[in-house]
Amino acid sequence: MNLTSSAKERLLRNYGPWALVTGASSGIGLELAKQIASAGFNVVIHGRNQEQLTHLLHELKTTYTVDVKIIVADLTEAGGVEQLILKTQHLPIGLFIASAGLGTSGKFIDNSLHTEINMLRINCEALMMLTHYFSQRFCDQKRGGIIVLSSMVAFQGVPFSAHYAATKAYVQTLAEGLAEEVKPYHVDVLAAAPGPVNTKFAKRANMQMNMALSPQQIAVPILNALGRKTTVFPGMLTKVLVYSLQTVPRWAKIKIMKRVMGGMTKHHVKQN
Ligand SMILES: NC(=O)c1ccc[n+]([C@@H]2O[C@H](COP(=O)([O-])OP(=O)(O)OC[C@H]3O[C@@H](n4cnc5c(N)ncnc54)[C@H](OP(=O)(O)O)[C@@H]3O)[C@@H](O)[C@H]2O)c1
Structure with missing residues (x-):
């Protein structure tokens, strides 16, 4: 799926000329980087x-004749985080995309505290610090766009991925509140909350996904939602999964998620 020419024009006009994409070396961030370079x-x-x-740099430079920095x-x-801020402060950035992140799975009490703290640092602390910095910059320049990667797991507790889901609830809640605060400064904030996507994420999180979207199926809906809504559930599979649970009470959603995540992690989780 590709951006239409009017979508490309809108994005570049509102959020150009430079963008920073964290986690662009793989998966969703990589596809988002390609799409915005195409714009x-x-x-x-x-x-x-x-x-x-380096591979992506060459691809973007030759395909779209844009400037790329690593x-x-x-x-x-x-x-x-300081490195990212220092090395981008001289560039006229109008779009910040926070896609760097990872997941963990299994019983929380069995997992290594070190790994959980690292996930917290990437998914929450680094994202918050960069979002704080770019929100200030964008408010000062009275334009800009911020996209953060939340997840469909952000909306209830998820047994067997309890802490990962908690990090995404943090991201989702931050984005929702911040979006209202910065709107008067013509700054748009979007939480992208996909369902399962086929990237390196599942292997790194030790999960098995039976159904998954491709990054190509979600990148364009994410970019098209920026400036139009605060949360996007990109891709048909995400919408089906989210909307089918919409009327289910939160306590029951947690039970359903327990079954789903239990299935995705059963190769290493004994449930009782
Ligand atoms: N895939 C899914 O099902 C799914 C669903 C909902 C939300 N999400 C969210 O989408 C985002 C992107 O995930 P993805 O699916 O694209 O996974 P991915 O293919 O594993 O990509 C993750 C990216 O984060 C970077 N990263 C990981 N640890 C890092 C660290 N310590 N320091 C700096 N960068 C680091 C990776 O860089 P290197 O590869 O260079 O290490 C990579 O570029 C994550 O926030 C994830 O939580 C994913």
Whole structure:
């Protein structure tokens, strides 16, 4: 799926000329970086995998003749966020996309505290620090767009991925509140809340997804929603999963999620 020419014009006019995409070396961030480069954005692509980023840089430069810069930074390490801020402060950035993130699964009490803290740092702390910085910058310049990756798991507790779901609830709630605060400054904030997407995420989170969307199916709906709503459930599968649970009470959703996530993690979780 590709952006239409009017969608490209709208995005570049409202949020150009430069964008920063964290987690652009893989999955959803990578596809979002490609789509915005196709719209004519110059892009700062971030990740840890230098080889993947270099490959993407060449692809974007040759396919779309845009300017591309790479920032390699581990967001669990002290100084990771500061590097991103320092290396982008001279660029006229109008769009910030926070896609860097990871998940964990299994029983919370069995998981390594170190891994859970690292996830908290990437999914919440780094995202919050960067969102704080870019919100201030965008409010000062009276224009800008911020997209954060929430998830459909953000809306209730999720047994066997309890802490990951909690990090996404944090992201979702931050985005909803912030969106209202910065609207008077012509700054748009969007929480993208996909269902399962086929990326490196599942393997890294030790989950098995039986059904999943591709990053190509969700990137365009995400970008088209920026400036038009505060939360987007991108892709048909996400909509079916979210809307089928809409009238279910929260306590029952948690029981359903227990079955779903129990199935996705049963290769390593004993449920009782
Ligand atoms: N896939 C899904 O089903 C799904 C559903 C809902 C929401 N999401 C959210 O979507 C976002 C993107 O995930 P994805 O599915 O695209 O997964 P992915 O393919 O694993 O991509 C994750 C990205 O985050 C980066 N990253 C991971 N740890 C990092 C660290 N310590 N420091 C800096 N960067 C780091 C990775 O960089 P390197 O590869 O270079 O290490 C990669 O670019 C995440 O926030 C995830 O929670 C995913």
